[in-house]
Amino acid sequence: MDFLSEIKSILTDILDIEGFRISEKTYLIRDLEAESIDLLELAVCLNAKFKIEVNDDEIYLKQLRAFIDEAQREKSDIIKYLAEKYPFLSPARIEEILADLDGGPALKIKDLISYVKWQRK
Amino acid sequence: MLLDAITHVGPEHIAGMKRFDSAPFYLALESLAQLGAYHVRYLTDFSRHAFLLKISRCAIPQHPHLSGDYLFHGDLLNKSSSSFSYVIRANGNSPQIEGSFLFAAIDYDRNFRKDTLQNHYRKVFACLRKNSVKN
Numbered sequence: 131m132d133f134l135s136e137i138k139s140i141l142t143d144i145l146d147i148e149g150f151r152i153s154e155k156t157y158l159i160r161d162l163e164a165e166s167i168d169l170l171e172l173a174v175c176l177n178a179k180f181k182i183e184v185n186d187d188e189i190y191l192k193q194l195r196a197f198i199d200e201a202q203r204e205k206s207d208i209i210k211y212l213a214e215k216y217p218f219l220s221p222a223r224i225e226e227i228l229a230d231l232d233g234g235p236a237l238k239i240k241d242l243i244s245y246v247k248w249q250r251k
Numbered sequence: 252m253l254l255d256a257i258t259h260v261g262p263e264h265i266a267g268m269k270r271f272d273s274a275p276f277y278l279a280l281e282s283l284a285q286l287g288a289y290h291v292r293y294l295t296d297f298s299r300h301a302f303l304l305k306i307s308r309c310a311i312p313q314h315p316h317l318s319g320d321y322l323f324h325g326d327l328l329n330k331s332s333s334s335f336s337y338v339i340r341a342n343g344n345s346p347q348i349e350g351s352f353l354f355a356a357i358d359y360d361r362n363f364r365k366d367t368l369q370n371h372y373r374k375v376f377a378c379l380r381k382n383s384v385k386n
Contacts, residue, residue, distance in 0.1 A: 167305075173332075185332045
């Protein structure tokens with residue numbers, strides 16, 4: 131299954147944008163300006179399209195910053211800590227996200243794809 | 252309240268009824284939304300605030316006034332941990348109404364207070380279920 135094409139098709143419909151704006155590297159919120167209402171609709175569409183359970187907190191990394199704070203308080207290895215919380219993200223991707231936090235929400239389309247693939251296993 | 256009774260509720264289906272007296276179409280739409288929102292509350296055990304996000308694919312009838320008894324059926328199609336999509340329809344005297352409804356459930360907060368809303372919705376739901384026995 132071409133996950134990118136399927137997600138692109140859902141997003142062009144929800145956000146009313148052209149498909150060429152969406153690649154695996156596209157930021158969902160920073161680039162496409164998806165709002166919370168769009169994310170709620172996207173979650174239900176992912177459930178419909180891929181027949182997977184979708185946890186909004188997990189897929190959208192909603193508690194990312196809280197988890198980072200927790201890891202720091204507990205003096206844990208942040209990457210390992212986040213890998214436990216977000217098992218669909220690779221350690222390399224978590225590192226990338228940590229380096230990218232200052233720019234705003236770091237969620238990319240490729241993270242949605244990782245989540246879908248992980249849930250379908 | 253734009254429901255007279257909730258006649259059935261289960262994991263993927265909810266049904267209800269309402270008697271209209273020359274009611275405008277938008278009130279029927281509100282009835283369907285109320286029915287769907289009650290199903291979301293039922294699924295989340297009234298632990299979260301439920302609200303309508305979006306209605307799509309719902310044609311406005313040519314003569315949009317409703318009279319008589321209407322039966323409503325809502326079928327849960329898809330869901331995530333916070334959003335729920337339904338097809339909800341109203342059957343009765345013409346016109347028939349059907350639409351796709353999307354609801355969200357969020358944690359109670361300062362605006363939507365748990366201490367008042369949770370009990371309120373539980374009581375109304377219990378009352379509507381009781382009414383289904385009377386009807």
